[in-house]
Amino acid sequence: MLLFVGCIFLAVSAFPYLVYGFGIIFGKKTGVPPTLNRLPFVSIIISAYNEANVIQRRVDNIALSSYPKEKYEVIFIDDCSDDDSFSIAEKAFSDAHMSFKLLRxxxxxxxxxxxxxxxxxASYDIIVTTDADVFFEKNALKYLVSRLVSDDAIxxxxxxxxxxxxxxxHRTGKYEQKYRSVYGGMCGWESAHDSTYNFNGGLVAFKKDIFSEIREGKGADDANTAFEAIRRxxxxxxxxxxxxxxxIPENLKGQSRQKIRRATRLIEATLGNLDVLRISRPFSRIFFPLRILxxxxxxxxxxxxxxxxVVGLLISSVSIIYVGIGIGLILGILGLSRFAQSFVVNQYYLLRGLLRLGSDVSVWESTSKKGDNI
Incomplete structure (x- = not known):
């Protein structure tokens, strides 16, 4: 009986993931963003804290983007760094010959x-926010902005x-790669039908005439921006x-800090925007309830x-235990063990995020090593 109850709980916990898995495989796809004859002017905002070891590479990465330099300005905000982030950024932007503003x-x-x-x-109507320690693919900014301005509804x-x-x-990187390959598919499926609020803060673009400010309360800034778009x-x-x-942090301790902080802020944003459930649209009727679950x-x-x-197995017959071991071996042979491990680890981070609700994670510290091998 205990084993049966445990399996029911596991089945219910897996239900939203099974729905999304079906959507990723068989659902509507987003397609390629349209090509624009003329790219708009954009303001790129970077908030940084103790990023001295990566600022030069970050500026070089932006400069190598396929987005024309004359079409953007960069606003760099130093959040009270106690290293040389500000002075290094000033020299790097000057040497890159791009329009920039420095704030402290x-x-x-x-x-x-x-x-x-x-x-x-910001001088322009298209706003791009990005982290100081991430790196674009060459066409990332162009694809992002092209999608944004291609449809007045976006x-x-x-x-x-x-x-x-x-x-x-590294092991942590391998697990994160597997997780991200599924995460993007889930969010893409939501976007193809309506919207998603599971934004990555690494690179976000939005229209300034719709967002005069980003909510400064609890919850991830990127998720709150998406929620505000949906609400309007x-x-x-x-x-x-x-x-x-x-x-990705090389050790599990560093990755855990990063993932738990992100989980906490995402859950806070989820619970802080439940009013969106009252809106009659696919996001509110299908996707958001699944995400809450x-x-x-x-x-x-x-x-x-x-x-x-586990308790049910321990008090069950030996044959049932052998069946459980056999299922585990089959998963390993099919190559699903890493995916299963990623799933379990993600559930742990979400649980820790739930337990941390109410703690202040709005003032962050980077968990990446920012070494010379980036």
Whole structure:
């Protein structure tokens, strides 16, 4: 009986993932963004804290983008770094011969408030926010902005994100690569039908006339931007052809800090925007309820189901235990063990995120090593 109850809990916890798996395989796809005859002017806002080791590479990466330099300005906001981030950024932007503005916060503000300060200084109507320690593919910015301005119904767009190739040699990078390959497909499926709020903060573009500011309360700034677009009747789009890379911490402790912080902010944004459920559109009727179940109910049921199932196995016959071992071996032979491990680890991060609700994670510290091998 206990084994049966445990399996029921596990089945319910897996339900939203099975729905999304079906959608990824058989559902509508986003397609390639349209090609624009003329790219618009954009303001790129970067908020940074202690990024001295990567600023030069980051500026070089932006300069190598296929987006024309004369079509953008960069607003760099130093969030009270205690290293040389500000002075290095000033020299790097000057040497790159691009239009830029440098701002320095008088006290630690965090991402949301820093971006809002940058918004007030922005010269153009298309706003791009990006992290200081991520790296674009050459056409990422062009694809992102092209999707944004291709449809008046789209108010915000984010890029896909993967680990830097150098990160994939580590176990943490391999797990994150597997997770991201599924994550992007889920968000792409949502976007093809309506909208997603599961934005990556590495690269986001939105229309300034729709967003005068980013919510500074709890929750991920990128998710809150997407929610605001949806609340106002617009679409929030996940552009899978625009790719950004980030470095993944090599050790599990560093990755856990990063993932738990992100999970906490995403869950806070989810629970802080439940009013969107009242809107009559596919996002509110289908995708958002599944996401609520995925982020708040599934982790609890998953680990509860695991515990009950283990107890049920221990008091069951030996033959049932052999069946469980056999299923595990089959998963390994089919190459599903890494995916299964990634799933379990993700449930752990979500559970830890749930337990951290109420703690202040708005003022961040980077978890990447920012070494010379980036």
């Amino acid at each position: 916060n008088e006290r630690r503000c965090g991402t949301n408030r820093s971006y809002n300060r940058g918004l007030k200084s 108010a915000a767009v984010c890029s896909d994100m993967f680990p830097l190739p150098s990160s994939e040699i 009747g617009f679409r929030a789009y996940y552009e899978t052809s625009a790719v950004v890379f980030e470095e 995925m982020f708040t109910v599934s982790p609890l049921l998953f680990f509860l189901g695991i515990g009950i199932s």
